[in-house]
Structures are given as C-alpha cells and as structure tokens.
Amino acid sequence: MAISNPGNLLNSVAAPQKQTLTTNYIDFTASGTAGWAQQYLPDLMDSEADVFGNRTVSGFLAQVGAEEPMSSDQVIWSEQGRLHLTYNATVTDFNDISTSGGSDAGGAKITIGTDIDGNTAGANHGIRLNDTVLIASKTAIVRALVVKTYATAIIDVMPYDGATLEDAGFVNATACVVMVYGSEFAKGTDGRSEAATPQFKTFTNKPIILKDYYEISGSDASQIGWIETVGEDGSSGYYWYLKAEGETRMRFADYCEMSMLEAIKPATASLIDDGLNSQFTALPGGTGPGTSGTGDNYSTEGLFNAIENRGNITTGVTGEVSGVDLAEFDLILNEFDNQGAIEENMMFVNRATSLAIDDMLASMNGFGTGGTSYGVFENDEDMALNLGFSGFRRGSYDFYKSDFRYLNDKGTRGSINDIYKAGAIRGVIIPAGTSSVYDQMVGANMRRPFLHVRYRASQMEDRKFKTWITGSVGAVTSKLDVMQVNFLSERCLVTQGANNFMLFK
Numbered sequence: 001m002a003i004s005n006p007g008n009l010l011n012s013v014a015a016p017q018k019q020t021l022t023t024n025y026i027d028f029t030a031s032g033t034a035g036w037a038q039q040y041l042p043d044l045m046d047s048e049a050d051v052f053g054n055r056t057v058s059g060f061l062a063q064v065g066a067e068e069p070m071s072s073d074q075v076i077w078s079e080q081g082r083l084h085l086t087y088n089a090t091v092t093d094f095n096d097i098s099t100s101g102g103s104d105a106g107g108a109k110i111t112i113g114t115d116i117d118g119n120t121a122g123a124n125h126g127i128r129l130n131d132t133v134l135i136a137s138k139t140a141i142v143r144a145l146v147v148k149t150y151a152t153a154i155i156d157v158m159p160y161d162g163a164t165l166e167d168a169g170f171v172n173a174t175a176c177v178v179m180v181y182g183s184e185f186a187k188g189t190d191g192r193s194e195a196a197t198p199q200f201k202t203f204t205n206k207p208i209i210l211k212d213y214y215e216i217s218g219s220d221a222s223q224i225g226w227i228e229t230v231g232e233d234g235s236s237g238y239y240w241y242l243k244a245e246g247e248t249r250m251r252f253a254d255y256c257e258m259s260m261l262e263a264i265k266p267a268t269a270s271l272i273d274d275g276l277n278s279q280f281t282a283l284p285g286g287t288g289p290g291t292s293g294t295g296d297n298y299s300t301e302g303l304f305n306a307i308e309n310r311g312n313i314t315t316g317v318t319g320e321v322s323g324v325d326l327a328e329f330d331l332i333l334n335e336f337d338n339q340g341a342i343e344e345n346m347m348f349v350n351r352a353t354s355l356a357i358d359d360m361l362a363s364m365n366g367f368g369t370g371g372t373s374y375g376v377f378e379n380d381e382d383m384a385l386n387l388g389f390s391g392f393r394r395g396s397y398d399f400y401k402s403d404f405r406y407l408n409d410k411g412t413r414g415s416i417n418d419i420y421k422a423g424a425i426r427g428v429i430i431p432a433g434t435s436s437v438y439d440q441m442v443g444a445n446m447r448r449p450f451l452h453v454r455y456r457a458s459q460m461e462d463r464k465f466k467t468w469i470t471g472s473v474g475a476v477t478s479k480l481d482v483m484q485v486n487f488l489s490e491r492c493l494v495t496q497g498a499n500n501f502m503l504f505k
Helices: 060-064 240-262 303-310 326-338 351-362 413-419
Strands: 066-070 075-080 086-094 108-115 131-136 141-149 154-159 175-183 200-205 208-217 312-314 344-349 391-394 397-403 427-431 434-439 444-449 451-456 466-471 482-495 502-504
Touching: 060 240, 060 344, 060 451, 075 482, 108 175, 200 482, 208 240, 240 303, 240 482, 303 312, 303 427, 303 482, 303 502, 312 326, 326 391, 326 397, 326 502, 344 351, 351 397
Parallel strands: 066 451, 312 502, 344 397
Antiparallel strands: 075 200, 075 434, 086 108, 086 175, 108 154, 131 141, 131 175, 141 154, 208 482, 344 427, 391 397, 427 502, 434 444, 451 482, 466 482
16 A cells, blocks of 8 residues: 655645746636636635645744853853763783782783773873772673772772682773772871862854845735735735745744754865855854864754764664664663653654554553554544554653654655655654753853753844845835845754753664
C-alpha cells in the first residue's frame, strides 16, 4: 500500500515568486469556455480555500525558551564543569615508585590522559597527594592511595588490598579510569598543600541580521480584487496586497525561527568570503571572534549545530527515520544520568517517530492484543479510541511528546528528511526548567531557560522584529508611488547546557 500525491494538481502556482506572472491571474479576454467572452456567467466562489492548513512553522522556540535583549555584537556565557574528579588514564609502569629512595613493590605509575568527557587534562588534572582513588579496567577494580604527584601528568599509587595492580589483571599500558572518592592523612601531619580550582567553559555566539521586503504600487494597492483572502496572520479582504504583505511577514517570522534552528558557522572565513562578500566586516576585538582567518563574523550557531557540537545524538535502533524502541530510551536515560540528570524533558519529533513512540508504549500494554485497548481504557463501540500518548515516565525521567511541524511540513524539513533519510533529523529532546550560568555582560550568576533567543535592542532601537513602511501609499515618506514594507531582525540563539539535549537522527 502506498500514498500517491497529485503533484501539480495542487495549488502550487500560488507559491511565492519573485515577480508577477500572467499565470497568477484569470484570463478575462480569452474566447471559448475558458474565458469570460460567453453568455453564461459561472458561479463564482469568492473565498480563497485554505487547503494547506496553518502554513507557518514558527512557535517552537516560544514554547521552550525565552527572549532577552542584548546590546553587543556577541553574547558570552560560562558553564560550570563537573564537580567530581574522574579521568581516563593509562598504567605506565609497575613496581617503580619510591617514597623513601627505594623501589616500592606493588605500586604503579599512572599517566592521566583526558577527563571523562574527553577534554585534555594531562598535568592540569585535579588529583592530589593523599587522595584515595578507584582504578578500574575492563577486568578489575582496585582501591589505592595517591602517594606522589609530579609536575607532569603522572601520579604514583599504592593499592589498599595488598595485591598489586598486576595481580588484579592490569598490564603495562592498560587503559583505565581513575576516580577520586576521598582522602586519607596520618595523625599529626600537615594538611593540603594544593587547592582544587573549579574549571568552567566559556561559549560565545553572535547575532545575525535577517531582512525581507515587500513592494506594491499605489494603483494596485487601491485596486479591489474578486477573491476574498484570509491569512493566518488575520489579514483579510478583497485587496490582494493585504494577503501578499501578510504572507511576506509570516514567511519572514518563520525564517527568523528556522535560522535559529539550522544556522551553522563556517569553519574559516575563506569558505564564505572569497572577495565576493565585502559587505561583511570583522567584529572588533583583536584576536577575538571576527578576526582574519576565522569564520566567526559569519552566520551563527543554531540549535541543531549546538547539539551536534556539544550535546548528544541518538541514531535509533535500526538507523531508519522511524526506528525507536524502549532500548533506545534506556540508552538515552543512561546518557542523561551521565550529564545533568534533569528529570523533565520535552520531545519535539516528526510524525514517524511520534507514531513509533506510541507503538512502543502500546506494546507495554499486555491486555491490548493488536493495540485495541491502550490510550483510552474501558473502550466500547461508542467511544473514540485514543491511539496516541502525550508523554510517559521511564525510571526517574518524564518525557512530554509533541509533534514538530517543522520536521513534517513538505515545504520545510519534511522534504529534506525524505530525500536524505540517513541524516534525517527525527526530533529533539530539550530539558525543561532553567540553568544557572555566569553572564559576563551582567557580571553575575543568572537563571535562564536552557534555550533562549537574544536580540539586539537599546532604548532607541529594538531589532527583535522590526518593520517600517516607506513610499507615498498611506503615510507619505517619499515621492515614490509605491508602498515598500521592510522587515528586519537581528538575533541569535543561546543553547545553555547542550550536554543535556538529545538530537534524534
């Protein structure tokens, strides 16, 4: 069974075009049955049919985030690091540590590599003298005391349980994980001589300027049409320019949101600026963003790109667009446990994934053979059967599911997902609530939604969604006999704590 599409039988001619074409109008001069040069007047239905429903895809960011003004060319925020000390390491030498000039049998040298998230630690690790540590390989776990630290990435350890690391199955160059779980000091000894300094990461993003434009002559603005138009933005009437201007406004609003989802910074400026984009100038700041050789003065980091760079990605069970089951969610829970463990999360998914989640939850119902009793319980023939779920709880996590129109609509990501299924975006999981970060512009710790839009604004200029009209139609601002409607927005998206986000691909 397959679903076919009538293709050009749909009202595709009404798609926006850069110029006015004769195909957009009825030919009133043609002879024969196709024209109006006949004695029989057809029955006119003057209302435009709404065949595509609500065509706008904006509103996603309004549900999951907030909007705040900014007055700079970039926004910088800092995110806290992990509290506890766990590192990827390598056992590099046995029986070759010394605290009194000789060789101490049973000890081992361990070289610290990266922290548990893969960031280079090396000599900057936080393990100190007299720390007690767990040393784990794929075959054994040993508890030990740190008896010496070096200026390099090396530490010396002595096992507590009497056995050497070799007895526990460790061999030279064994990869292991070292976790600090406490410390131990002898009576009457000095305290710590080294402090453990908290580490943090700083992230930055820049706003982009979006623009659009609509124009109509004064004559056409005063010309009544025969079709009554109704737009999603509330514009209606027999004046076609009302619909055209309203659709331009809605399309621009969608572009503002779609850019915050899809935008990506180029790796280097040369990829974009090859002498053809001289309108772009480097941002001020010396060696900061926008200097020669970087691509930071172009574009911005959108949601999908932020999650791909700093968050988590799940590719499904089968690799197909709709592949999802409880095993995949258990892996998601395990990863969230490794991150912020935020209990409430919102899922925005495409249709195939939404149905797959419904089927997954329905399969948990042992009384519903064939899927006939889930959703609405105690069903009978006079009741509507609810075959969908709006959320569920697994472990200590709550997930609330919602359809993401942007991923379904054929005019947006829907068609992209259809043709490139291997890299299709099935949905996104976004943590609910707020996070605490240090805002360098404000100079204090602030609590903000994990996702929020920053737009340029001051007391004189608000560039969140700016529109102005020029020309001689209506309010006269020039001698040009047209109405020019201009749209502008300058904004960027701040994705805080991307490690708590999950992208379905």
